Amino acid sequence: MRLTPRVATLLAVAALPLALTACSSGSSSDDEGTSARPAKAKDVNAGLATGTQLKKALAPASAFPSGFTLEADGASDTGGEFLSPSARSTAKPDCTRLEGSSWIQVTGFKGGVSFAQNDYANHDKTEEVAQEIDAFQGTTANTVMKQLQAVADECATFTDTEAHAKVKLTGASMPGLGDEAYTMTLTSGAWQNGTTLVAARSGNSVITVLSTAGTDDGAATAKKVTTLILGSLKGLKTA
Structure with missing residues (x-):
């Protein structure tokens, strides 16, 4: 059917509000889409020190007894990157890990x-004297400290890997050292000297030190090194 000019005009006018409504609706949708953009994901590593920064917080060579030198093959760090967090193994602790430098792994955390x-x-x-600093996400550092105390009970006695001798472990809290601290002393009738292990937490970081230096089962040197690291961590600036 052919439309008269009047009818055509009326239809055109009637269609105009629909067109305006459609445009308005589209504009509103765009605005909503803009305001509904997903929030930026939280950085779970915010505030944690990188391996490069932690390396600077390790005790310097002057902190160790005279005649002690750096073991080149025992130094490592994660550089400027962060690793993926590892789940804790719930298997029975391998007490012989307490004989090694990275003894924090006895907790089940890598x-x-x-x-x-x-x-x-x-x-x-x-x-020897070994020092390590590990930074953890969330409240994992607190869990690590609790696990270390549990390990002290489970590893009260064990057999070492070299002399196959019986080792006795005694543990105790160390008030006034960091946010919390715990020490373990390993002794054996087959050893010339015992070993002192100190773990101290500073915020999200856990310091672990192993010492056999001196005639006191390494106790004085272990505490000295731990105290120096705690002081360096306080002055460490993180992202």
């Missing part, structure tokens, strides 16, 4: 999302 460590030893390799 380590932090970032870390730095190195070892020092005397000329004859008969005494």
Whole structure:
């Protein structure tokens, strides 16, 4: 049917509000889409120190007894990157890990999302001091400390890997050192000297030190190194 000019005009006028409504609706949709953009994901590593930063917080060579030198093959760190957090193994702790430098792994955790460590030893390799700092996400550092105390109970006695001798472990809290601290002393009738292990938490970081230096089962050196690291961590600037 052919439309008269009047009818055509009326239809055109009637269609105009519909067109305006459609345009208005589209504009509103665009605005809603803009305002509904997803929020930026939270950085779970915010505030944590990188391996490069933690390396700077390790105790310097001057902190170790005279004649001790850095063991080149015992130094490592995660650099500027963060690792993926690892789940804790619930298997029975391997007490012999307490004999090694990275003894934090006895807790079932492989380590932090970032870390730095190195070892020092005397000329004859008969005494050593190992230091490590691990940074953890969330409240994992608190869990690590609790696990260390549990390990002290489970590993009250165990057999070492070299002399196959019985080792006795005694543990105790160390008030006034970091946010919390715990020490373990390992002794054996087959050893010339015992070993002192100190773990101290500073915020989201856990410091672990192993020492066999001196005639006191390494206790004085272990505490000295731990105290120095805690002081360095306080002054550390993180992202």
